Amino acid sequence: MVKIYYKYKPQRIFGLIYSAKPSIITSSKFPELIITPALENIFVWNLQKGELEKQSMGIESEITIMALSPDSKTLATGHQNGVICLWHSHSLECICKLFGHYSQISALSFNHDGTLICSGSKDTDLICWDVVSERGLFRLRGHRDEITDCKFLKKKNWIVSSSKDKLIKFWDLDSQYCVHTIAGHRNEVWSFDIDNDENFLISGSNDQKLRVWFLQNLLENSINEKEIEKEINPLNTKIVYMGEIIKQSTERVIKIRFVRNAKYLVCQTSGKKLQIFKVRNQNEVEKKMIRTQKRKIEKLKKLEKLEKPQKQSQENDNENDEKKNQQLITLKFANLITIRGSSKIVSFSIPEKTQLEIRKGKVKSKSKMKIILGLNNNSIESYELKFAEKANEQIKTKLKKAITQQGHNSDIRSLKISHDDNLVGTTSSEAVKIWSISTAMPLQTIDSGYGLCCLFAPGDRYFIIGTKNGEIQIFDFLSSKLIESIEKAHLGAIWTMDMNPDGSGIITGGADKCVKFWEFELVDSVYENENENENENENSKKIKKRNKSKSIEMEEENENKKPPKKQLTVVHSKTLKVSDDVLCVRYSPKGRYIGVSLLNSTIQIFFADSLKFYLALYGHKLPAMSMDFSSDETLIATGSADKNLKIWGLDFGDCHRSIFAHDDSIMQVKFVPETHYIFTASKDKTISYWDADSFEKIMSLSGHKAEIWAMDLNSNGTFLITGSHDKSIRVWTKSDEQFVLQEQKENELDSLFEDSLIQDSEKARHLENFLERNDENAVISESKTAAKKSLETYKGAEKLLESLELIEKIFGSNDDFSEKDFSIPSNNPLFMGLSPSEYLLKIMMEIKSNDLEEAILVIPFTSALRLLKFLHFWIVNKNQVELSLRCLLFIVKVYQKQIVSNKIAVSLLDDLQIPAKNSISNLKDLVGFNLAAMRFLQNQVEEVQGKIFKRKRKKKTEIEIEVIDTNECNYYNECELCLTHFIDRSCGWCNDSSSCFSGNYSGPFNQSCSQNSWFFGPDSNCSGPPPPSPPPSPSPSVSPSPSPFPTNDCETYYNNCALCLQHYYDRSCGWCYWDSKCYYGDNNGPIGTQCETNGWFYGPTSYCYIPSPSPSPSPNPTTSSSSDSIGAGGVAGIVIGGVLVISVIIIVFLLYRKKRNSGLKTFPVAEETQKIIDN
Incomplete structure (x- = not known):
């Protein structure tokens, strides 16, 4: 009889705030929201409320980097398996997946209008993607190590990329080749950024220096004729090394970014420091240089050596341009402040939105900057940087908000589900948390020791943990207090803990080679008595002030006394000494046996009432980390560090079966209640589901990205909860979907076949790269196709081949292929009432845009020749012209030699010359007409509503709010x-x-x-x-x-x-x-x-x-x-108002002249206002 099983599926994930990846994003449109990666999910947090607003699910691979488009509508995520996903930033719905990289994504960047994406990976390739058509344009090859950062340029159609190979490369997207290379670093280049004017490139490496490069000559459109005649090397003339910026931290650079319209430079290192530099404009730099020169002259005057040193300094300046450049860089980039996080900083983000405040009816710009830090301890911090309004004042930094309560700051070492299946308690190195399973929200967070094991006491009010230093701590989570701590309960770490089935006590095992038994007792509450005594003392003081009679005070105190409240405690009753450290202890469900797992790789079974020895289980090569009894007490399952799951019989202690269950140590073993099904959790990040009767694997659950330390099932086995080193808590629920083991095995074989296809393509790619790099005569191409062979590619190619073969069976071979009419609907039911041309076009449109070229590449030339006939038919009849031309150009590019030698193909291409040109011109005219119509509608809407969609902002110097010309x-x-x-x-x-x-x-x-x-x-x-x-x-x-x-x-x-x-x-x-x-x-x-x-x-x-x-x-x-x-009053008001306006302008003009002549710093104003004042 075929046995039917029920699937367990992931339901929810919680306990995560930020998964310690170098990506944290804030949108200028929604500055209160923060987008963070949470392993494979995307979380959107409300910083003001400290709550989770949205989250996405459905992607299996972990997110390694994220990027937001300039219009904040599209979110791009790069994953561990090399996939890039595009999302709607508001709804967090996946738009498409882009397959092209062979390893994890390490760099992502949008261009200025959000239509292109540049991605870099550990596979050393750089790929340019089209967001609109959702496909890869080309692959750029040239780096020899992981790409660390990439960025589009605005002035030219170029991409700049940095890598661990110590190089920074400039790529021309038109020619798809590297045009310039900077080789000035001695170590890996981890990050770089370019200012808004694209004059300076700042790069960071492993050392304490940030290197500055001048790019203005490089990006000039015109080329000097003298340089062409002299044939000067462009690397030496167009990229100038200006100097270096010394940062405070000696650790390597993680990220460098210009923020707030390139007015500030932020440098993040691998430690806890975030350094901010002030970027001075040209006027400020000139004023600073004048001041420094004046100071030098004054010092020289005092020393009466003005003439000779001055001449020498001028000669030295003319001879040594490097000192000039270094002096310019030192003046331009001034150290502003260094922010220190509470833990290591993984990523940062600075919103671009300007904050305003109104005081007494006047608008004042807040000289503040909000900095959001993502830390490696699963937390987010928001700092407010308040700039000094006066020269003597210091810059103030304040921690405004921190999101820390929604997750643990370290590994989740143990967890336990409450008896009513509504709560789950988790322990870590710093705190105990009680969670609601239904809402996935933390109810209580209490500071504790390093908890290694835990359980709920009867009634689910008290939570008991065993710590690494040998203490037993009891928490009352209703009052959020540690009510008792039993020190030296064990002389070593308490590794395991279990409750007696009758609820009368607990059993603990530790590193002191002892198994101790504890009983529950109710004692007077110490904390309640202390609180009552404090309240009574306050009341007695008030009574003393009001009444001077002591007898009346004593009577009132006696009347107000309440009976003391009780609290739970545990009392040591007996001890069982064993031969080695205890790693796990378990009661059997009926309370007859006690199982003890020792460090010497043996498992000993004792009678629970008399503690007499019953059985010894030998067979594991390494210690058993966990074990569990079946509900009928006939089986015991043990999971060991030797990666084996062993199933034993409790009647004679014989091993029924030893199964190689995981690729790493097995940390948890649990029987499903009232069954012989077993769940095992391992360090290999997976959970396995086993049948202990047939000794077969039912299914595997994957989702965790690190070692799984803890696991527990509810009372009826409908769901299980796991905790991991990745700080996430996952809930897996039993679904109504049934399956048979044979189906599951077939699905696993299919997945193995898919993995083998991908591995074969990766091996072929590595072999090709190896041959190219070791062959001196080989010509290495820097540009290749962006797509790669994936499962979707093979599926698309199979569909295309099947449709072409079906058409060939009905209409004949290639000889008569050009004489057939494929526009007539076919009677074949496989065509679904469509003509062969319509059916094949439907198949072509079902293939994803990114996989289309690879699917055509997989099919043989004979099938490509058949496809060429249909492409001719579609282009002539103006049906899907863009798709047809794209496929036609790719076929001609790949099969050029075969097509030249084929008469049918040559005749088809000759016939397509005029129709293809006409189709392209018609399509271009259609797009232009639609664009003009859209612009016309936009102008109409602007006139009706009185709103301008894209209002141009006026140029600003220092002030960050828009200055309005109120005279108009x-x-x-x-x-x-x-x-x-x-x-x-x-x-x-x-x-x-x-x-x-x-x-x-x-x-x-x-x-x-x-x-x-x-x-x-x-x-x-x-x-x-x-x-x-x-x-x-x-x-x-x-x-x-x-x-x-x-x-x-x-x-x-x-x-x-x-x-x-x-x-x-x-x-x-x-x-x-x-x-x-x-x-x-x-x-x-x-x-x-x-x-x-x-x-x-x-x-x-x-x-x-x-x-x-x-x-x-x-x-x-x-x-x-x-x-x-x-009227008369209006005329008088006009005259008075005009006099006031003229007087104000005169006063402002005089103050401005006075401050400029005195050398003081003027207030930042808009350029147009400054021109009006000067005139």
């Missing part, structure tokens, strides 16, 4: 745009004229708007003259939506427009122009008010103006002809 407020001719400048208040809305005017923090420049009606003025009470003749408005009776603010009393609570303005974002309150009052509401408008939708200021359909029969006045008072809107 006509640009903000709609209130919606005017409202976007609520923060800087450079523009404001006027209730008098229902127009937008320029202004400052005090009010409008245009005095045609009265002060009270200026909405954004700090003194405004929003009670300007109401609009003329408002029409009657309906009063809908709609219940208000729930809001976190007390919006039901909006008229009294938000009785000021300034308070109402604070709730612009949640729109829980809004100002009504019709009656100049504040009302509560929701996103759609006011609720239960007398304000109509058009007058509701914060409604999404609001036009922010009141329809008026009279025309609105012009923003320019000199051109206005309406005497009613301006």
Whole structure:
């Protein structure tokens, strides 16, 4: 009879925060979210809340590196097996998988528009991928060791890559060859970066120096004719070594990056330090050089040696350019601060978003930088760097937030499921954690010793652990306290612990060659009594102050005394001494036997009641690390460090079967309750499922990326939980999916066959590389195809061959192939009612874009010749032209010699010359027409909405917020745009004229708007003259939506427009122009008010103006002809405002001249504002 089994599948993973890989990402659009790799998953953390927002699952291989596209929409992950996955960054859905590398991905980078990806791997290859078509473009070969970093250039279509072979290479993507090589390092180049202007390249190695290279001449588009005539070596002239930056840490560089528009340089080393350098601009460097020269001259004047040393220094400067360059680099890159993490720093990220704050109605830029660190102890830290506003002040660093509670900082050494199967307790070297299995969230975290074993006491309130230093610690996780610690419970480490089946006590085994028995007892709570005594002392002091009579105090104290509370403890009852260290002890399920595993590789069985010796099990070559009894007490299974699983009978102690179960030591063995099924966990990162009756392997569970230390099953065997060295906790549940062992064996054989195919292709590649490097006459090609042979490639090739053979069987051989008509639908049911041409095209489109070329390469030439006929048919009929041309060009490239000697193929290619050109031109025209239509629609939308999709920012020097030219407020001719400048208040809305005017923090420049009606003025009470003749408005009776603010009393609570303005974002309150009052509401408008939708200021359909029969006045008072809107007061206001503006400009101009002449540092302003002041 065939035996049916049920599959165990992974359900969830928790306990991970950051898997210590050099990738941690923050998005400029969502600065509060952090994207971290969590082994094979992607986690999105909310830094403010400290909670996990999203997570992805489904990829088996571990993530080694991540990269985010410039528009923050696409996330790329590189994996251990060489696969690159593209994800939607918001939904974390996998878009596609890219196969091309043969080893783990070590470098990833997007280009400036996010359409290309460059990836580097341990296989020394560099591959350029097309994100849009989801395929590899080409493979660049030239490095001889692992690629450590790569980056696209903007000025030229180039890629820069660094490697462990001590080289930095520049690759031209057009010619697909290396054009320049920097060989200035003596050790491995671990990272590099290029500034935004692409003038400087900074590279880091194993030493204490960061090397700086000047690239401006290299990236110039024009080439000097004199250089061409002289044939100067471009390596010596176009890349200039400028000097070096000395970093504080002596450890090797991990990552170098320019941040905040290349104003700062951040260097991460392999230790706990993160060093930040200030990158000075050209003006600052010149000022610094002038100051240093002045100081030198002053020193020389004091020494009365001004003339001779000055001439010598000029001669030395002319002779030695290296000193000049080094001096320039020293001045340009100034050490700013060094941040020290609590543990080793693995990765860092700095959000680019600028923070703003408003104080007393004024906008001030926060001179702060947020730095997020990913540490190797499974934690994330966020630091806030506050820059000094004055020269004498120091830069302040503050730890703002840390995510540490959601996981252990070290290995999970043991775990135990509670008796009710709702909780799981885990131990590590620093803490004990109690988790909820249903929510995968930590309930309690308590500091503890190095826990090696653990269990829940009866009632699941107390958690008991055995530590490495021989202590037994008891925790009350409801009160989050260590209630008792029994020191020297063993004289060595307590390796194992188990509970008596009747729940009366526990048994422990340690390195002191003793097995000790402990019984549970309830004693008075020490901690509760201490707390009560403290409370009583405080109460007695208060009573003494109020009542002076001592007799009354004693009576009240006696009345308030409560009976002492009880707490759990363990009392040593007896000891069993053995011949060697105890590694594992277990009670049998019925409590008849006790199994003891010793360091001498033997297992001894004792009677539980009398502790008499019963059986000795010999056979393991190394000590048995774990063992377990079956529920019927007929079998005992032992797992050893010799990688063998042995199944013994308890009647005579005979070994039923010895199975080579794993590739490394077996750490845990568990029987499924009421069955003879066994789970084993090993150091080889896998879990195996066995049948102890048939001695066959049922299935294997893989997912952990490091050694598995702990495992436990629930009371009925429906799920198991494992803990590993990778700091993850995984839950595996029993599914309803049934299978037979024969099916599982066939699947395993298929997977082995797939692995062998991949290994064969890798061996062929290594052999090819070896022959090329050792053959002196061999011509090494630096560019090859990007795709590689994978399982998907073979599947696609098989489908293509089957379809071509099917067509050949029906329509004949190659001789009559060119005379057949393949557009007629076939009656064959295999074609599914399609014509042969449509059927083959469907098969071709099902093959992934990245595997198409490799699939065509696998098929023989005869099949490729048949395919050529269909490609001719598709191109002529303009059906999938792009796909057809791509396949045609690849076939011609690969089978060029065979095609030339074949008449049919030559005639087909001759016939395709004109149709192919016409198809390409038509396709190009179609794309251009669609692009023009999209731009037209974009312009229409911009005109309707008044929004600009891509607003160009003005050039900035030092300030990080956009400076608005408030003199041209006509640009903000709609209130919606005017409202976007609520923060800087450079523009404001006027209730008098229902127009937008320029202004400052005090009010409008245009005095045609009265002060009270200026909405954004700090003194405004929003009670300007109401609009003329408002029409009657309906009063809908709609219940208000729930809001976190007390919006039901909006008229009294938000009785000021300034308070109402604070709730612009949640729109829980809004100002009504019709009656100049504040009302509560929701996103759609006011609720239960007398304000109509058009007058509701914060409604999404609001036009922010009141329809008026009279025309609105012009923003320019000199051109206005309406005497009613301006009047005498308006003219006086205009004159006063003009005088104030002119006086302010004069004062700023004088202060600027004074500071520039005195040599003091000027305030950073925008270039356009600076030009206005200079003029």
